[in-house]
Amino acid sequence: MTPDPLLIVKDLKVYFDTDQGMAKAVDGVSFRVGQGETVCLVGESGCGKTVSALSILGLLPQPPAQIAGGKVFFKGRDLLELEQKDLREVRGREISMVFQEPMTSLNPVFTIGHQIEEVITTHEGVDQIESRQRIIRLLNDVGIASPEERMQDYPHNLSGGQRQRVMIAMALACSPELIIADEPTTALDVTIQAQILNLFKELQEDRGMAILQITHDLSVVAGVADRIYVMYAGIMVEEGSVWQIFREPCHPYTMGLLESLPGRRAKGQDLATIPGAVPDPANKPPGCPFHPRCRYVQESCRVQFPEMCDFSDRHLARCPIMYAKRKVQSA
Amino acid sequence: MLAFLGRSFVQKLITLFFISVISFAVIYLAPGEPSQVDPLNPKFTKEVVERFRQQFHLDKPLHQQYLLFYRDLFTGKSVSWKDGRSVLAKIYERFLNSLPLFIVGTLITWTLSFPVGIQAAISRGGGYDRSTTFLAYLLISIPGFFFAYILIIFVVNTFHVPVIGMRTFGLSGAGLATRMMDRVWHLLIPSILGATAGIAVLSRYVRGQMLEVESQDYVRTARAKGLPEEQVHYKHALRNALLPFVTMFGLVLPGLIGGSVIIESIFAWPGIGRMAYEAILARDYPVIITVNFISAILVLVGTFLSDLLYMVVDPRIKL
Numbered sequence: 240m241t242p243d244p245l246l247i248v249k250d251l252k253v254y255f256d257t258d259q260g261m262a263k264a265v266d267g268v269s270f271r272v273g274q275g276e277t278v279c280l281v282g283e284s285g286c287g288k289t290v291s292a293l294s295i296l297g298l299l300p301q302p303p304a305q306i307a308g309g310k311v312f313f314k315g316r317d318l319l320e321l322e323q324k325d326l327r328e329v330r331g332r333e334i335s336m337v338f339q340e341p342m343t344s345l346n347p348v349f350t351i352g353h354q355i356e357e358v359i360t361t362h363e364g365v366d367q368i369e370s371r372q373r374i375i376r377l378l379n380d381v382g383i384a385s386p387e388e389r390m391q392d393y394p395h396n397l398s399g400g401q402r403q404r405v406m407i408a409m410a411l412a413c414s415p416e417l418i419i420a421d422e423p424t425t426a427l428d429v430t431i432q433a434q435i436l437n438l439f440k441e442l443q444e445d446r447g448m449a450i451l452q453i454t455h456d457l458s459v460v461a462g463v464a465d466r467i468y469v470m471y472a473g474i475m476v477e478e479g480s481v482w483q484i485f486r487e488p489c490h491p492y493t494m495g496l497l498e499s500l501p502g503r504r505a506k507g508q509d510l511a512t513i514p515g516a517v518p519d520p521a522n523k524p525p526g527c528p529f530h531p532r533c534r535y536v537q538e539s540c541r542v543q544f545p546e547m548c549d550f551s552d553r554h555l556a557r558c559p560i561m562y563a564k565r566k567v568q569s570a
Numbered sequence: 571m572l573a574f575l576g577r578s579f580v581q582k583l584i585t586l587f588f589i590s591v592i593s594f595a596v597i598y599l600a601p602g603e604p605s606q607v608d609p610l611n612p613k614f615t616k617e618v619v620e621r622f623r624q625q626f627h628l629d630k631p632l633h634q635q636y637l638l639f640y641r642d643l644f645t646g647k648s649v650s651w652k653d654g655r656s657v658l659a660k661i662y663e664r665f666l667n668s669l670p671l672f673i674v675g676t677l678i679t680w681t682l683s684f685p686v687g688i689q690a691a692i693s694r695g696g697g698y699d700r701s702t703t704f705l706a707y708l709l710i711s712i713p714g715f716f717f718a719y720i721l722i723i724f725v726v727n728t729f730h731v732p733v734i735g736m737r738t739f740g741l742s743g744a745g746l747a748t749r750m751m752d753r754v755w756h757l758l759i760p761s762i763l764g765a766t767a768g769i770a771v772l773s774r775y776v777r778g779q780m781l782e783v784e785s786q787d788y789v790r791t792a793r794a795k796g797l798p799e800e801q802v803h804y805k806h807a808l809r810n811a812l813l814p815f816v817t818m819f820g821l822v823l824p825g826l827i828g829g830s831v832i833i834e835s836i837f838a839w840p841g842i843g844r845m846a847y848e849a850i851l852a853r854d855y856p857v858i859i860t861v862n863f864i865s866a867i868l869v870l871v872g873t874f875l876s877d878l879l880y881m882v883v884d885p886r887i888k889l
């Protein structure tokens with residue numbers, strides 16, 4: 240039994256009006272996040288992950304951005320249609336965000352205690368004593384030692400990992416149903432990365448909120464995700480369960496991503512890379528945007544924009560060529 | 571903290587010493603002579619010139635003149651060569667005249683620049699932003715004296731009040747209210763004029779600062795928390811945008827004595843800027859150097875205050 244999804248993003252399109260022309264940073268992205276699920280959005284740098292995430296909460300400055308189409312249903316309401324006032328009530332209370340850069344995402348001139356408190360007082364009529372206790376509990380939950388003293392600290396007193404913990408505490412403050420974590424560990428040391436990912440896992444087990452994890456690193460998601468969406472150049476190229484994606488990737492891009500993971504190759508062998516580079520969003524190739532880098536490329540890929548193909552149970556990939564191949568194999 | 575205060579004080583003293591040497595040397599070594607000792611001056615005989623030279627210590631070697639000059643300055647004995655009055659008394663009298671002009675001008679500048687600049691940044695690219703940008707560049711590029719005359723003609727024609735000088739003469743018999751209003755008019759026009767260029771420049775700077783801060787990650791975080799826009803702009807962004815202005819605030823202090831030569835000249839305002847200008851023309855060395863020296867002290871005190879203020883407003887700075 241699957242409950243109604245919490246978040247449904249449908250055919251989202253976000254364009255930027257730039258000097259080089261219309262940059263279609265996100266060009267028809269769909270995904271859903273169920274209650275209490277961890278869903279991962281994976282893709283190379285620049286493929287539009289952050290833009291998609293920010294559009295969900297209306298956080299992209301418009302202009303230069305413009306939402307060219309699509310719907311973002313959260314518990315049945317289209318967030319893109321909401322009034323600013325109603326949207327503000329969603330932000331921080333029902334959906335919160337943890338950003339990519341812990342070093343710059345906290346305001347340098349306010350104490351961290353105050354910055355967490357703001358979330359609580361904005362959304363709930365809580366008195367000082369109670370909110371203080373709650374802040375201490377939150378900091379404790381995210382693994383910050385001696386929270387009473389730490390809450391008087393300014394961001395510059397904390398390390399990157401600690402700041403990201405504070406950001407997470409802030410995101411948790413009003414017990415949201417969904418946390419969007421935009422590459423929360425990219426800017427951190429490898430050891431700290433693991434700690435933060437574990438923290439997300441523990442918090443989710445305790446609180447049961449849904450998490451949209453955004454990352455460019457497939458190995459990060461293997462242990463935590465329920466479902467994976469793979470993005471390329473502003474479109475979704477494959478979606479499926481962790482098992483499906485890792486065991487039987489269907490899109491050549493996903494295969495490339497998996498092959499380029501360290502540990503997938505025998506010792507001494509060079510790491511595989513995908514030749515070429517991500518296309519410029521203002522100047523994408525016609526047909527399948529991946530075709531210039533694809534080893535299975537055929538004539539039709541250069542002209543025909545590929546459809547999503549249904550490979551198996553809830554496992555889709557945007558590659559008719561592979562679809563035909565698999566059909567032949569299984570027949 | 572105490573260590574910082576001590577260190578800073580010593581540094582400023584050393585700086586002040588060098589300033590005293592340089593400003594003394596520049597003035598004394600500059601070409602031209604005070605009219606009293608100018609050999610070409612037909613009014614004075616050779617003996618009179620010689621007497622003046624002795625009286626002003628101009629017959630001594632330069633380093634002795636330097637010592638004598640600052641000895642006189644610190645003991646309060648230094649006098650103007652032009653009229654023999656105490657330099658400090660002269661400066662103080664003119665300072666009192668300049669003070670209201672400075673205070674009103676600075677208040678107008680700072681209280682208008684910030685709202686205008688902030689609003690322009692928030693409505694970036696909008697009608698308000700465009701029109702204030704246009705106005706700012708207009709005010710920056712229009713020559714001050716030209717704008718002054720337009721303003722004077724406008725005020726005199728429209729309100730039929732005189733605005734030149736500090737007050738209208740022959741009003742002593744009039745009632746208190748009339749005299750007060752007269753002073754206000756005389757003060758207001760030069761203050762506004764002095765402030766316009768300042769507003770134009772400062773509001774641009776405020777706008778730029780605010781725009782930069784508005785694109786910072788922590789402003790996005792504030793918005794993502796669900797804070798109302800007013801709090802995002804006026805609390806999270808503004809607090810950070812204001813930091814650099816603390817430095818500028820310290821540098822306002824020297825304006826106390828520099829004043830504005832142009833404005834004071836146009837409006838025949840007997841202020842300190844005009845006195846310094848006249849002293850330069852008359853080569854009245856004691857007045858020039860003393861004004862210079864006091865300005866230097868004000869600059870140093872201003873930067874010191876800025877450092878202290880910065881520490882109060884920016885938690886990242888610990889001294």
Ligand SMILES: Nc1ncnc2c1ncn2[C@@H]1O[C@H](COP(=O)(O)OP(=O)(O)OP(=O)(O)O)[C@@H](O)[C@H]1O
Binds near residue numbers: 262264286288339
């Ligand atoms: N303000 C902007 N103006 C113009 N183009 C933009 C703007 N913001 C983003 N883009 C473009 O949108 C595309 C997607 O950017 P986005 O930040 O979503 O990438 P990402 O997948 O999050 O990458 P990363 O892993 O580096 O964070 C990029 O190609 C970028 O050039």
Ligand SMILES: [Mg+2]
Binds near residue numbers: 288289339421422
């Ligand atoms: Mg990103």
